[in-house]
Amino acid sequence: MADTALKVHVQDLHKSYGETEVLKGLNLDIKNNEVVCMIGPSGSGKSTFLRCLTDLEVPSKGQVVINGYDLSDPKTNIDLVRENIGMVFQHFNLFPNMNVLQNITLAPVQLKKLTPAAADKTARDLLDQVGLADKATALPTALSGGQQQRVAIARALAMHPKIMLFDEPTSALDPEMVGDVLDVMKQLARDGMTMIVVTHEMGFAKEVADRVVFMADGLIRESGAPKDIFEHPQNPRLQDFLNKVINV
Amino acid sequence: MKKWQVAVVLCLAAIGSWFGLTTHAQAAEYTIATDTTFAPFEFQVKGGQYKGIDIDLLKAIAKKEHFTYQLKALSFNAAVQQLSANQVDGVIAGMNITPAREVTFDFSKPYYTSGVVMAVAKGSTVKNFNDLKGKTVALKTGTAGAAYGKSIQSKYGFKIKYFNDSNTMYNDVKVGNSSACFEDYPVMSYGIKNGIPLTIISKQHNAGDYGFAVKKGKNAALLKKFNAGLAAIKADGTYQKIINKYLHAKESKITGETASSRTFFGLFSQNLGTLGKGLWMTIELTVISIILATLLGLILGVLGVMPGKLGPAVSSTIIYIFRGMPLMVLAFFIYIGIPDLIGHGFKIPAFIAGMITLMLNEGAYTGAFVKGGFQAVDKGQMEAARSLGLPYWKAMRRVVMPQGIRIMIPSFINQFIITLKDTSILSVIGIVELTQTGTLIIARNFEGFKIWLMIAIIYLIMITLLTWLSNWVQRRIN
Numbered sequence: 001m002a003d004t005a006l007k008v009h010v011q012d013l014h015k016s017y018g019e020t021e022v023l024k025g026l027n028l029d030i031k032n033n034e035v036v037c038m039i040g041p042s043g044s045g046k047s048t049f050l051r052c053l054t055d056l057e058v059p060s061k062g063q064v065v066i067n068g069y070d071l072s073d074p075k076t077n078i079d080l081v082r083e084n085i086g087m088v089f090q091h092f093n094l095f096p097n098m099n100v101l102q103n104i105t106l107a108p109v110q111l112k113k114l115t116p117a118a119a120d121k122t123a124r125d126l127l128d129q130v131g132l133a134d135k136a137t138a139l140p141t142a143l144s145g146g147q148q149q150r151v152a153i154a155r156a157l158a159m160h161p162k163i164m165l166f167d168e169p170t171s172a173l174d175p176e177m178v179g180d181v182l183d184v185m186k187q188l189a190r191d192g193m194t195m196i197v198v199t200h201e202m203g204f205a206k207e208v209a210d211r212v213v214f215m216a217d218g219l220i221r222e223s224g225a226p227k228d229i230f231e232h233p234q235n236p237r238l239q240d241f242l243n244k245v246i247n248v
Numbered sequence: 249m250k251k252w253q254v255a256v257v258l259c260l261a262a263i264g265s266w267f268g269l270t271t272h273a274q275a276a277e278y279t280i281a282t283d284t285t286f287a288p289f290e291f292q293v294k295g296g297q298y299k300g301i302d303i304d305l306l307k308a309i310a311k312k313e314h315f316t317y318q319l320k321a322l323s324f325n326a327a328v329q330q331l332s333a334n335q336v337d338g339v340i341a342g343m344n345i346t347p348a349r350e351v352t353f354d355f356s357k358p359y360y361t362s363g364v365v366m367a368v369a370k371g372s373t374v375k376n377f378n379d380l381k382g383k384t385v386a387l388k389t390g391t392a393g394a395a396y397g398k399s400i401q402s403k404y405g406f407k408i409k410y411f412n413d414s415n416t417m418y419n420d421v422k423v424g425n426s427s428a429c430f431e432d433y434p435v436m437s438y439g440i441k442n443g444i445p446l447t448i449i450s451k452q453h454n455a456g457d458y459g460f461a462v463k464k465g466k467n468a469a470l471l472k473k474f475n476a477g478l479a480a481i482k483a484d485g486t487y488q489k490i491i492n493k494y495l496h497a498k499e500s501k502i503t504g505e506t507a508s509s510r511t512f513f514g515l516f517s518q519n520l521g522t523l524g525k526g527l528w529m530t531i532e533l534t535v536i537s538i539i540l541a542t543l544l545g546l547i548l549g550v551l552g553v554m555p556g557k558l559g560p561a562v563s564s565t566i567i568y569i570f571r572g573m574p575l576m577v578l579a580f581f582i583y584i585g586i587p588d589l590i591g592h593g594f595k596i597p598a599f600i601a602g603m604i605t606l607m608l609n610e611g612a613y614t615g616a617f618v619k620g621g622f623q624a625v626d627k628g629q630m631e632a633a634r635s636l637g638l639p640y641w642k643a644m645r646r647v648v649m650p651q652g653i654r655i656m657i658p659s660f661i662n663q664f665i666i667t668l669k670d671t672s673i674l675s676v677i678g679i680v681e682l683t684q685t686g687t688l689i690i691a692r693n694f695e696g697f698k699i700w701l702m703i704a705i706i707y708l709i710m711i712t713l714l715t716w717l718s719n720w721v722q723r724r725i726n
Contacts, residue, residue: 056631083637093632097650106646107636152632159636 005032006065007163007194008053013062015048022048024218025062035195037205037226040215041241046198047090049215050167053196054085067162083111086156086164090171092148094140094155100127101136104155113159126154130184146177150184157188164188166197202245206230214238278317278470280306281327283341284684285413285691288438288494289458290321290341292522292688301434302340304490305359306460309477315470321688322678323412325390329580330678331463333588335595338462338470342432344392345459354466355459356474360434360491363452364396367436368428369421370445377450379427380406386417386426393430396454412676415691418444434495443694512698519689519699526685527706533599533671533681537606538664544607545614545663549652550644552619563615570612575673579605583677602674610667617663621656622648654725661718665711682706 008030015023022045030036038046051057053064055071055078064071069081095103104123108114114122127133130150140148149169156164166185170178182204189195189208199205205212205226212229214222214237222235233239282290282302290300298321310317317337322330324341331339332352342362345355368374374383377400384407387394394410401408409426411417414435420426422445431439433452440446460474481487516523552563570578583601587594596604625648633643675684686703690696 079637079639082635087635093628095647
């Protein structure tokens with residue numbers, strides 16, 4: 001185990017699909033309790049970067065150390081690594097063949113982290129926390145997008161992850177649903193969760209992030225405190241991007 | 249126990265009890281194959297028993313020589329193939345002794361002499377061989393009639409169409425698809441006496457001898473006993489009695505049928521037992537094959553979507569081979585080809601061979617749509633499950649498979665129905681399931697329309713029941 005204060009250490013990360021290089025050598029360190037928002041134009045590699053952190057995408061080159069586990073080490077048990085990472089997807093990916101409660105308790109029970117009874121209790125507490133206590137027995141298809149995403153967050157939290165990764169969690173939502181999801185995420189941040197959030201919600205980034213990372217064309221072009229990034233952007237790509245996003 | 253465990257246990261119990269039955273049946277010293285539809289030499293009578301000159305001769309000879317045997321009724325072709333593949337010990341099926349056959353088989357002393365005649369439909373314009381020019385002649389594969397027909401084909405300039413059983417051949421002439429057929433005289437004249445609307449218009453040609461056959465160099469003892477027994481029953485008059493019984497009597501005397509039982513319902517109630525047996529065989533084959541094919545299909549499907557290259561490669565190769573091979577070829581390959589290859593008297597019971605055939609063929613189709621069903625599950629489902637820390641197989645079993653199987657249900661129902669229908673193809677390796685039962689009943693009473701209608705209705709009823717059952721299961725799952 002490396003420096004325990006360092007949650008994520010990424011060095012010279014490359015990812016190519018055939019001839020196309022999507023990530024061109026990224027370096028990033030994230031400390032405990034830090035909330036990092038990743039912004040940038042579509043296709044800049046933000047999501048790919050996030051997926052490389054849990055081995056959903058295998059890097060072509062470079063090193064990823066997360067929660068002290070080196071993903072490039074063949075001895076690393078990826079399932080164990082993932083148990084400690086909460087991943088939230090753009091399209092929620094709830095299991096449609098299970099109700100809300102079963103979605104949340106599946107992994108803790110299957111991986112013998114909790115007894116079914118304890119998992120049930122944890123799940124109900126988490127549902128309470130995300131404001132969906134009354135939906136425990138509902139099927140995912142009966143929920144709105146915003147509700148589904150909050151269940152997905154509860155599902156990830158049920159494994160007591162040491163870090164949460166959010167891949168554009170509000171992009172697929174109707175505008176009126178976004179607020180509820182962001183509120184849950186803000187609360188998580190306040191509670192001290194280490195978070196990496198790929199997002200287009202500039203307001204959220206400004207308000208919640210400790211650090212904002214701007215990516216374009218497979219590289220980190222600028223990173224810093226939200227104030228600096230949004231008020232004094234240095235990189236012309238960032239200036240251009242902010243102009244487009246803010247003056248819609 | 250969980251439901252699937254119950255199913256597996258039941259399935260094993262069924263196979264086990266079936267094995268028990270076969271071992272019991274194999275207590276006989278010899279297995280002797282015969283044709284199914286070659287009256288008066290062999291044909292099935294009411295209740296599924298076989299009768300005929302060959303059958304009675306064999307019985308009398310066995311009694312004289314004190315040996316036991318199990319009779320296996322197949323098509324003539326299958327009987328001969330099985331003899332050469334060592335699947336049976338002998339064949340008695342009105343088989344002509346020919347030089348070509350003597351290369352592979354040892355024959356007994358001739359037990360009957362007959363010639364080939366030409367028969368045409370009543371009122372046909374064909375009066376002699378010369379009239380056959382440009383017309384089609386129906387022949388039964390492997391028979392003396394076929395050999396004779398082929399030998400004069402170029403001389404008289406007709407086309408040839410081959411059939412596997414006599415009755416279908418007669419029918420083809422009767423309905424006018426073929427202009428004539430060539431058949432052994434006693435067989436043809438017996439058929440005509442019993443209602444086949446054809447007329448014999450030639451004298452006997454190419455008279456030949458019928459013999460009992462064993463594989464060359466094998467079963468010399470059996471052949472010796474047959475010859476000794478034949479001489480004995482000729483001496484004591486049993487032989488002539490048998491010949492007279494079949495050549496000079498109407499079939500109804502032998503089968504016990506009456507004219508009044510020729511109505512649809514009369515035929516139905518009369519053949520109820522035989523049809524029931526065939527139906528049960530079809531159900532048995534269908535159920536066991538569906539279970540095995542589904543298991544194989546699930547395995548192939550899971551292999552097909554496994555990460556890495558080996559699993560998908562194995563899966564698609566197996567699917568490619570067994571989906572690409574016609575069911576009939578596969579059945580012959582397993583039943584006749586494999587024992588032939590292994591040698592040492594290795595035998596596969598027809599039922600087992602049929603089951604394996606269906607399992608491989610239907611399993612390959614099932615595998616293909618199971619794979620497709622798993623692939624149709626949103627990739628995000630697997631990613632979400634893995635991201636929670638679930639290992640691949642747990643994620644597969646808990647998340648992807650339940651969703652995939654729901655997508656596959658209509659394909660499963662479809663495949664079950666196809667399996668049920670495909671069991672009929674196994675009649676070619678001598679399994680007496682429903683279709684073969686129909687062939688056998690018609691070979692005896694020539695009531696093609698009524699019997700095939702009966703069989704068709706039974707299949708439709710079964711398929712309707714199966715569809716209802718499947719729909720009920722589908723509603724339960726959803």
